[in-house]
Amino acid sequence: PKQDGFSMPPEWAPHKQTWMIWPERTDSWRLGAKPAQAAFVTVIKAIAGFEPVSVGVSAAQYANAYAQLSTAETKFPIRVVEISNNDAWCRDTGPTFVTNGKGEVRGVDWTFNAWGGLNGGLYFPWDRDDQVASKILGIEQLPRYRTEGFVLEGGAIHVDGEGTLLTTAECLLNTNRNPHLSREEIEAMLREHLAIEKVLWLEDGIFNDETDGHVDNMACFVKPGEVLLAWTDDESDPQYARSKAALDYLEASTDAKGRKIKVHKLPVPAPIIAKAEEYASVDQSMAAIPREANARLAGSYINFYLCNGGLILPTFDDPNDKVAAEVLQQLFPEHQVVTVPGREILLGGGNIHCITQQQPLA
Numbered sequence: 001p002k003q004d005g006f007s008m009p010p011e012w013a014p015h016k017q018t019w020m021i022w023p024e025r026t027d028s029w030r031l032g033a034k035p036a037q038a039a040f041v042t043v044i045k046a047i048a049g050f051e052p053v054s055v056g057v058s059a060a061q062y063a064n065a066y067a068q069l070s071t072a073e074t075k076f077p078i079r080v081v082e083i084s085n086n087d088a089w090c091r092d093t094g095p096t097f098v099t100n101g102k103g104e105v106r107g108v109d110w111t112f113n114a115w116g117g118l119n120g121g122l123y124f125p126w127d128r129d130d131q132v133a134s135k136i137l138g139i140e141q142l143p144r145y146r147t148e149g150f151v152l153e154g155g156a157i158h159v160d161g162e163g164t165l166l167t168t169a170e171c172l173l174n175t176n177r178n179p180h181l182s183r184e185e186i187e188a189m190l191r192e193h194l195a196i197e198k199v200l201w202l203e204d205g206i207f208n209d210e211t212d213g214h215v216d217n218m219a220c221f222v223k224p225g226e227v228l229l230a231w232t233d234d235e236s237d238p239q240y241a242r243s244k245a246a247l248d249y250l251e252a253s254t255d256a257k258g259r260k261i262k263v264h265k266l267p268v269p270a271p272i273i274a275k276a277e278e279y280a281s282v283d284q285s286m287a288a289i290p291r292e293a294n295a296r297l298a299g300s301y302i303n304f305y306l307c308n309g310g311l312i313l314p315t316f317d318d319p320n321d322k323v324a325a326e327v328l329q330q331l332f333p334e335h336q337v338v339t340v341p342g343r344e345i346l347l348g349g350g351n352i353h354c355i356t357q358q359q360p361l362a
């Protein structure tokens with residue numbers, strides 16, 4: 001934390017590797033999780049074109065994951081290690097890595113409660129997921145800061161690397177995360193653990209996002225002082241009010257260094273609806289929320305992932321796929337945009353940013 005001189009680098013800072021977790025639970029993923037595993041393999045190989053990838057997998061799926069990944073012909077190595085888990089959302093269950101600018105890396109291991117615990121959580125139990133960060137830090141032999149009892153997911157925050165953090169009240173002030181803490185006390189925990197100076201609070205995230213509006217689906221930093229925001233011009237879409245409120249707030253805000261915020265818009269895809277036949281092959285269980293057919297999914301191009309020289313972008317067979325790729329290539333000229341179909345991942349409730357976790361170089 002701040003007192004030790006450690007802070008969270010921005011996602012565009014150089015990475016040592018990316019961490020991911022292999023999907024397998026059949027009450028969250030359709031067709032025995034096989035389409036999800038294929039989609040994850042595509043993402044893993046895309047990232048391994050830019051930097052090493054470590055994939056955590058359960059003992060039951062180790063042989064299957066290893067067989068598919070160890071023979072991959074990629075520029076950078078893909079490592080498969082056994083890590084028990086309850087699902088595959090490494091953005092939220094992995095550690096948030098912090099660096100001190102003097103060659104040292106540590107990790108923050110937030111308490112995890114499956115996006116709401118017994119008050120709106122998405123599955124039960126989540127004990128293996130709450131151990132993932134600790135196991136990754138153990139494998140990397142990095143010191144660990146544990147925030148016992150303070151719930152946070154990595155997908156709920158973005159930083160600019162210069163003291164500003166971007167998040168949503170819909171998530172962080174939700175009574176199913178830290179009902180015992182005030183907004184000020186939550187800000188204090190973020191300041192302390194990430195050495196940030198100012199929090200920009202968007203009200204809401206993407207409409208119908210089951211994470212309670214994670215910021216990593218709604219908005220992100222392009223560079224200090226510049227924010228990219230999920231946008232629609234369709235005022236009849238429930239997304240419009242959320243994006244307009246965020247635009248007005250950001251354009252009236254300054255960051256930790258006093259810069260006025262410049263907002264860039266990234267169009268959302270047309271509403272994405274889960275088909276009944278897609279969810280027909282998801283197991284019913286007492287352990288996970290049912291996947292609602294005909295529900296609108298929280299599809300967003302903001303859920304891309306920045307790796308060393310690459311930008312991995314989910315696409316949705318939508319005319320805006322091309323628009324989003326062009327806008328992002330303009331805004332991130334030093335990153336090569338690589339598109340990967342995102343629907344199979346979105347059917348599980350998130351996308352490419354949600355299934356990745358960057359480990360920065362010291």
Ligand SMILES: NCCCCCC(N)=O
Pocket residue numbers: 028089091092122155210211214348349350351353354
């Ligand atoms: N079904 C669980 C979905 C969790 C999505 C995680 C994320 N960061 O979006």
